[in-house]
Amino acid sequence: MTSALRRKAAQMASAATQCFSYSSLPATWALRQRGGGASVLRLSSRRTFSVSAAAGFDNQNREYVIVGGGNAAGYAARTFVEHGMADGRLCIVSKEPVPPYERPALTKGYLFPPDKKPARLPGFHTCVGSGGQRQTAEWYKENGIEVLYEDPVVAFDGKTQTLKTSSGKVLKYGSLIISTGCEASRLPEKIGGKLPGVHYIRDVADADALVSSLGSAKKVVVIGGGYIGMEVAAAACGWNLDTTIIFPEDHIMPRLFTPSLAKKYEELYQQNGVKFIKGALIEKLGAGSDGRVSSAVLKDGSVVEADTVIVGIGAKPVVSPFEAVGVNPKVGGIEVDSLFRTSVPGIFAIGDVAAFPLKMYNRIARVEHVDHARKSAHHCVETLLTSQTKAYDYLPYFYSRVFEYEGSSRKVWWQFYGDNVGEAVEVGNFDPKVATFWIDSAG
Known part of the structure; x- marks a missing residue:
């Protein structure tokens, strides 16, 4: 290390008891909390930063915090692990008593009667819905991910980069991912x-x-x-x-x-x-x-x-207590760009709550579906941890599975891609299949 870099490291380490905004530090440096409170300098190619130690915050500071315990949170956690950036650095704050799970099961297999093999946890924790590893509570512990169960965030301060939970915990974050989803109307x-x-x-x-x-x-x-x-x-x-x-x-x-x-x-x-x-x-x-x-x-x-x-x-996006980050007035939800960045540096939003640019239809949209929750989570974390600048180019996708219980005379699964726009052309008679194509004005 050169003498100039040593001087820079000493200056930053001596300020470890202060609360830094990530935007106040050079883009190639990050402070990370270790052990008994010593902050160390770490060279990083990432564009986000953890914050220094501060005795006024419970359980020290968190480098990355995800608020919400749904599908998107689970898939985001997986991406952090894939990049080796979860252990001791990631905290998930959830109102749920269990780790993230594949929510679509709740209106499908979970409702089957006991004699027809209903779905039950831990069978459908994320990320089994996409063929990934089942992320049980043990998985989060093994990967060093802190999960605060049944302790939702009730207050947020973007200036001090702090969150307050229902139990009274005050968390300081470096980068924040809002993954609060929707609530039933x-x-x-x-x-x-x-x-x-x-x-x-x-x-x-x-x-x-x-x-x-x-x-x-x-x-x-x-x-x-x-x-x-x-x-x-x-x-x-x-x-x-x-x-x-x-x-x-x-x-x-x-x-x-x-x-x-x-x-x-x-x-x-x-x-x-x-x-x-x-x-x-x-x-x-x-x-x-x-x-x-x-x-x-x-x-x-x-x-x-x-x-x-x-x-x-229907459902409505859960934006509280993050309204100050920026809510889209037309579609609701936290407005983000094509990399899931909000208007506040260091804060992202993913899944159902994100109002994002739907590139193929040139409009701002929210998509309440597990496919988008999974893909937006991955894209966002890739943006946060790497130099990715590729815009999220999403093809809307929806599916449903019905009558799949044992003894059903007919099990049905439908898939829908794109948007219900244009002239519809139907092929087949639903015996056993049917397809519908929407043709736009350009043919």
Whole structure:
């Protein structure tokens, strides 16, 4: 080391008790906390920096912090490990009691009845959904990744680069990845949205509660004809329950399916005993003498009996407490560039909560799907840890799997690529397959 570099190292080490902003240091140097508090100089080609030790912060400082414990967090953790940058450097702050898992299972295999081999943890922790290693709690420990369970972030200060958790911990971060995902949209409490027997699905605790209800249910009402509604209704068929789907549109999956394609799937559900009430709005959910939900009352006054109701009317991004980072007013979520960088240096956002440039359609979008959660996590961490400057060029991809339980007369899996734009051309008759192509104005 040259005398100039030695002097620089001494200057930076002597300032170790101060709190540095990463932007105040040269782009080739980083301070990293080690052992009993000594900060050491490390040559780095990365463009982000950890922060120096400060006695005022609990458990020392964190070089990298991921807020959120969903799919994107799990895949981000894997990418950190692949680069050898996780051990002792990465902290995940989660409201969940378990490590990240493949959330799509919650409305599919997790809801199957006990005699039909339902999915259960630890079977679907990330990253098994893409053929990777199962990242159980032991995996995180073995790779030196700190996970704060059931301790969500409740406050954020971008100036001091600190986070406060619900337990009162104050964390100092060097680089921050926001991976808070979405929360289920709910019916208002005043119309019965919180009655016992009314369910929303977003995490494994929600799915556990629903499975318990399905075990004693007789009549199920599903509100919503999108992803959640269709997958939950298919699972209810595995329990041989009287199932009705209620939604305001003319057909199921209106954001993706054409009327013709929707009709074929609706007929499949009807063959499995599912009833549809289309073009209908909920006035309220009624309660029985025991206080549990007993019916769905529609705007036209009609009443549908139910002892279990599942609400699948969409989701909204969880931006709190990070609103100051920058929320996109049109699509919601934390706005980022094509490398998942927010407007605040050193802060990134990935997965459902990220409002990113959808290059192929030249617009800002949020994509609420596991495929994007996985790929955005990988792209973001590659950007953070390397000199990658390649823009995220994403082809929207969605899929669903229904009626896959044992004994089903027909198991169905559909995939959708791109956007529902242009003239639709249908090929096949769904016996056993069907394909639809959307042709744009340029042919």
